[in-house]
Amino acid sequence: EAGVAQSPRYKIIEKRQSVAFWCNPISGHATLYWYQQILGQGPKLLIQFQNNGVVDDSQLPKDRFSAERLKGVDSTLKIQPAKLEDSAVYLCASSLDRDRDSSGANVLTFGAGSRLTVL
Amino acid sequence: QKEVEQDPGPLSVPEGAIVSLNCTYSNSAFQYFMWYRQYSRKGPELLMYTYSSGNKEDGRFTAQVDKSSKYISLFIRDSQPSDSATYLCAMSRWNNNDMRFGAGTRLTVKP
Numbered sequence: 001e002a003g004v005a006q007s008p009r010y011k012i013i014e015k016r017q018s019v020a021f022w023c024n025p026i027s028g029h030a031t032l033y034w035y036q037q038i039l040g041q042g043p044k045l046l047i048q049f050q051n052n053g054v055v056d057d058s059q060l061p062k063d064r065f066s067a068e069r070l071k072g073v074d075s076t077l078k079i080q081p082a083k084l085e086d087s088a089v090y091l092c093a094s095s096l097d098r099d100r101d102s103s104g105a106n107v108l109t110f111g112a113g114s115r116l117t118v119l
Numbered sequence: 120q121k122e123v124e125q126d127p128g129p130l131s132v133p134e135g136a137i138v139s140l141n142c143t144y145s146n147s148a149f150q151y152f153m154w155y156r157q158y159s160r161k162g163p164e165l166l167m168y169t170y171s172s173g174n175k176e177d178g179r180f181t182a183q184v185d186k187s188s189k190y191i192s193l194f195i196r197d198s199q200p201s202d203s204a205t206y207l208c209a210m211s212r213w214n215n216n217d218m219r220f221g222a223g224t225r226l227t228v229k230p
Contacts, residue, residue, distance in 0.1 A: 004162070040222065040223075041222050042207050042223055043207075044220070048217070056217055106211055106218065107165055108165065108218070109164075110163050110164065113161075
């Protein structure tokens with residue numbers, strides 16, 4: 001099965017500019033996640049979608065970050081305006097179901113990530 | 120106090136060594152415990168998961184969970200250079216999909 005696709009892989013922008021990242025999850029995966037991974041830290045959840053509805057966006061800085069998942073498939077994450085501290089890898093992940101897979105664990109499949117550098 | 124604490128290392132071992140990676144956590148509501156492996160410039164990939172307390176073995180890898188101590192471990196036997204990566208622990212509650220990740224431990228296995 002094809003994995004989680006993300007683009008672009010790398011992006012360098014000036015502070016106060018805007019940027020958008022795209023994610024295509026594994027076919028049939030209802031749940032989609034955006035994580036932020038700052039260098040030297042573990043991934044931090046930004047937003048979680050179940051189909052095209054938002055399940056959790058409590059850690060999304062809504063004054064500058066936005067995300068959408070139209071038609072319950074692809075998703076875009078936008079940052080506008082970017083700040084220096086937004087430099088990170090933005091990871092998209094998907095899972096089969098909001099609850100659990102048949103084994104009981106919430107198994108996420110991650111994409112390779114989009115690395116953002118804000119100068 | 121962070122919910123999940125993990126020593127970032129780096130950890131360097133010779134090929135064939137037994138590696139022990141650990142995490143501690145503070146939230147007793149966590150039920151699922153996972154280990155992800157992340158190669159450089161790649162996304163994390165799930166290695167193993169354990170529900171509640173106990174051990175789980177998969178080839179050279181063994182995951183242990185001690186809920187009474189809020190401590191989880193991953194052991195790698197006969198470590199190989201291909202095991203060189205960052206290992207992330209992660210955990211989640213039963214009805215909550217928001218996993219909390221540790222900072223990751225960077226492991227290098229030298230030939």
